[in-house]
Amino acid sequence: MDTNSKARRTNIILRSAMYIFLTLVALLVIVPFIWVVGNAFRPNAEIGQFTDLSLYTFIPKEFTLLNFDRMFQQLNMVQIIINTLIVAFSVTAGSLVINSLTGYAFARINFVGKGFIFMIFISMLMLPIEILIISLYLTLVDLKLSDTYISLILPFLASPFGIFFMRQFFSNIPKELDEAAILDGCGHFKIFSRIYMPLAKTPLLTLGLLVFLQQWDSFIVPVTFINDEGKMLLQVALTRLSMGLYTTDYGVLYAGVSLSIVPILIIYLIFQKHIVENIATTGLK
Template sequence: MTLASDQLRQAPVTAVTADRPRGRGFTGWWIYLLLFIGLVLVVGPFIWMVLGSFKPAPEFLRIPPTWIPEAPTLDNYRRLFEVLDFPRFFFNSAVVAVAVTGGNLVFCSMVGYALAKLKFVGRNQLFLLVLATLMIPGSVTVIPLYILMSMLGLTNSFGGLILPFLATAFGVFLMRQFMLGIPDELLEAARIDGASEVRIFFQVVMPLATPALATLGILTFLGSWNSFFWPLIVASEDEMFTLPVALATFATGAYQADHGLLMAGSLVIVLPVLIVFILLQRLFTEGIATTGIKG
């Protein structure tokens, strides 16, 4: 999937440049200038965040403010990890994100495969149901979900944070769209060889679905890592806070004016995402584009 769309993307560009030196669409230095100004506005706050996390508190009171820290310090990070319980929040976020991602990879591919390649009673109805739930606002189900979790005693637990997100309609849709492209002949051949349906799924279908699994895995991990609404509701005790909930609590509470600390906290959330994103950026943008356009 990624490779094919890569080639699609490259092909017209080279073809065009060969016979038309000026390229197509808008050209000129002012396009670059506008794009660069936009880029500075978009990326600027991130640079500010990184630099700010190394500033001691008094430097934030300077007018005009300093960009480069004059007296760089690791004190913000030290307080984050020693005074506040950030290692714990990091652990919570990681456990939730890994579990949710694992669940989605397994469960969404299972249904995705069934919807794309197996004939069974109720298949079309199930697919329509998946499509319909794509647009249900989270705030509609959140109240009964909270009541359910408190009845089950799952508030302030990993179960409460993880269970509702183990499979998502978006994931099912993405996997189904991808699995439609797997040739039926391969599955038939495996069936004639006497392979069981479970074996076909794990040994034939899953290896072929690797590109879609990578996209789904990254998008799910990221969504879970950044998720805020549900963790805010279901985790009310400090020790079950995820990183965003912890940071929001400190940013609106006792540490409101402690800019350096808050920026260091932000960086702890952003950095893992940033690394994954920069390494695998094609998977993000093309995965989204593929589901978006085909949708």
């Protein structure tokens, strides 16, 4: 009984510590979110006025929609969000196809130099976009693709991480499935499309969300490649909102940040079941 009681007591302590830790992590995420949204509905004179942990620190004392009105007067935010969605969805869709095909080739097809080529792909993970941005921009200028949506989409349809991610998943699928499909007369494309893709729904969704979020938050690429204000993307627009003539219009800036969160929140609410399922089954074959 003593042993069982100690085990139960230890289990309760560990679970309590885990819940306390998760609560603190959740607060670290939720509290800044509420603060930003609250500031989006404050007049500028009230922003920064409440610095203690009171109710008015997070909820406006004087509620206003003028920040959003000024935001839409300064920039065509609807068009900017549409531009960002076009680029983000295009890159996401294209990268899922290319990365999954390439990952399948590295996982299941034997060809000369496969290991060496794969190591080159993996080594590119260590190169940040800041190192490649100048050469990439000069290449796009030579191809006369600068200042176009294609310049924001084409270079990012394949990624070292995406290829590695899909290759690791496909490598864990039993080879007996391939052998059975080959006996039925299937080639690699049929094996990929009819067997592997249905099994890869969860990793494809995970990779798609990661790519979409990366494109949604992209700044250095669109600010470098795009000069046409009609093709401006969201993160570039937020920097424009933050630059006033003499002072920073924080109300408009918080309004823009709050608006930028909405599409991401909608996507999470739609796919939250799959996200939780993917996390819960991580590491299981």
